[in-house]
Every structure is written in structure tokens, then in C-alpha cells.
Amino acid sequence: MLADRSPFDIGQLTWPEAIQFLLESDAMPLGDVQPTLRGPLEQIVARAMDRDLHARCQTAAELAADLQRFLDGHPLADARVPAASPFERWPVAVHDVRALAASPDGRLVALGLASGSIELRDLHTGALIVSFDGDRVAVSALTFASGGHLVAAWDDGRVATIAVEES
DSSP states (O other): OOSSSOSSOOTTSOHHHHHHHHHHOOOOOHHHHOGGGTTHHHHHHHHHTOSSTTTSOSSHHHHHHHHHHHHHTOOOSOOOOOOOOHHHHSSSOGGGEEEEEEOTTSSEEEEEETTSOEEEEETTTOOEEEEEOOOSSOEEEEEEETTTEEEEEETTSOEEEEEOOOO
């Protein structure tokens, strides 16, 4: 709201491209969009939008305290180190990922790999839930369908529906 624009420009991307962009990219720093807002306010916004849930404000009161310190002209309580993207934390190389899909509830992400395998991971921790072995034909598309199913397509034209068992 402070920048009068979305922190991510995904308007011209397809759904799979948008999901991959959001997983791999950090929001543009507030000061880059609105130079007059560089400094402590930019740091507060960055902390509120941090990818690492533990680095974010844990309560509304914590965010309010940061904003009050800013308004009072006091330094922020502590500096935060920017979090790595999920792909940097997960044991999957970005160049291996050919297709992505996020579950409707935002808890799971499916990764289609160049090897033809599909991995289902916890979106926040990157923990591997299940892996479906492929046969060296790259996955070209993934979509979560109704009823807890994942629809996968490979570069050779094969399509499969996989039942997703969540724990």
C-alpha cells in the first residue's frame, strides 16, 4: 500500500510461471519503488514480508512496536538477515525444476523435475512428503485438481493423475 503497487509483478505470467516467480523471487524493496521510504520503514516492511516465517513479526503487537519505534525516531530492535528462497533451502537445484504447482490450501508444492520425477514438498519447510519416480522424460506441467489429485504431463505427451495422500 505504501508503494501504491503490488510487491510482485506477475500480471503477464501464466499460473505455473507466476508460482515459480513467487517461490524464487523476493519482493522488490520498498525503497526501490518509493525512494523517499528508504531506511527504517523499508526495513519494517521487509521484515513483515520476509520469506522466513521465523524472521517475520510473530504478532501484530510486535509489528506495532516496530512502527511505534519508527514514529518515535528510535532505532529498530534488531536487524534481520534476509531469508534464502525456498529453493536455496531445499535440496533441489533450481535448474532441475521444470514445472511447479501449489496446493489450493498453500501447504504443499509439487515440483516436476528434468529427470521426470515429481516431488511433493511442504511449502514452508521444504520437507519431502513423497517422490514419484520418472523415466528421464522431463515433466512439463503440474496442476492440483479437485479431490486431492495432482495432474502431471511429461514432455513426451504422457499425462497421469496422482492421488495425493497428505499426512
